[in-house]
Each structure stands twice: as structure tokens, then as C-alpha cells.
Amino acid sequence: GQSLEQPSEVTAVEGAIVQINCTYQTSGFYGLSWYQQHDGGAPTFLSYNGLDGLEETGRFSSFLSRSDSYGYLLLQELQMKDSASYFCAETDSWGKFQFGAGTQVVVTP
């Protein structure tokens, strides 16, 4: 089967840095994505890693290590609007996306 593990909740103050780890166990792994979902909203795409290494998009970065079946999302210079749930998702070569249970990020003043 397939499963992704990520922490259920992280709390940090404005301006801080948060790292959300994600481990996966699957065959046919193709890539790892990250999505953000605000309460009552649609999940929105943040970042994708198909190869090992770091992908940077503004304040958000994502990292993948295939040999460790591990990735993370790094949120820098946290802002109040970053309070949301963050999901890692692994893709197989057939275009099937499996999601983790999500990490609730709470940003405090």
C-alpha cells in the first residue's frame, strides 16, 4: 500500500521558519507535491519535486531525497496568512496522486 506521514500540527510565530516533513512508502514513486488549503477553501498547488534537491518559490521551498523516501516544505518569514493546512502528495507514473493527512500550521503574532 501507500502511505504518507506528516506531523498533524505545527505552531510558530510571525517571521519564524517552519519545516514540515513528509515521508512516503510507495512503489512506482514519481514525484512529491505540496498543497495549501485554507479553511473552507480549495487545496492550491505550492511546489513539486521530481528530482532530488531543493525547489525554491519565494518564501516557500521544497526538498526531496528519493534515497530516504523523504521530503519537506520550508515556510520562511511566516505571515499570519500562512495559517492553513499543508498536504504532501506523491504522484506515481500513472498520474495518480495520494495525499497525506495534512499539517495544520498555526501562526501566532
Add this chain to the structure above:
Amino acid sequence: ETGVTQTPRHLVMGMTNKKSLKCEQHLGHNAMYWYKQSAKKPLELMFVYNFKEQTENNSVPSRFSPECPNSSHLFLHLHTLQPEDSALYLCASKLAGGPSGANVLTFGAGSRLTVL
């Protein structure tokens, strides 16, 4: 708006009712997905359609019946549901195959279903 529109946004139905959820996208995508989202649980993949053909049925009970008449529209027909089927049902789309863009799902805002 994400470009993927789901209706209705909220639905309350009894266990004997028949209702349908609708999803529409005009992003030029040709793969469409239904996911179920329950509190504190991973998004559960239900169905996948590529170029109008169903390519994935993730062991979904037959009381959920998908329909994809064309690449822009996706339906989820509901009948004789159970209270545990209450959840947020999310539709998503993407480009099937190909280079960049093929690994990005665009989600709708979801249809919140309550089964009494």
C-alpha cells in the same frame, strides 16, 4: 476562483435520496478526479478520468457513480448514501501526461455533503 467550479457548494440529503454533484473546468485539462475529504484524514482518491475514460476506481462503493461526458465536466451521482459518507467532495483536474503542468492538480472549492 481556481478555474474548477463545483456545484452545489452545500448539500443535505436523506439516505434514500438521489442527488448529483457537478464539476466543471475550462482550463483545457483532460484528466479529472474526485476526492473525498474527511476531518483529520488524508484526501481519499475516489475516481480518475483521463480523456473521458475512467482509469481509476479506488474501491469506491457503488452508491457513488461517476460520469464524465466530456473532458470539461465531471459528475458524481449519489444514491442511498450513509451518514459516514458526509464529507467534503473535491473535484480536481490537470493535464494528462506531457511535460510541465502535468504534475499540478487544480482543485475546486468542494461540495460539502451532509447525509442525515
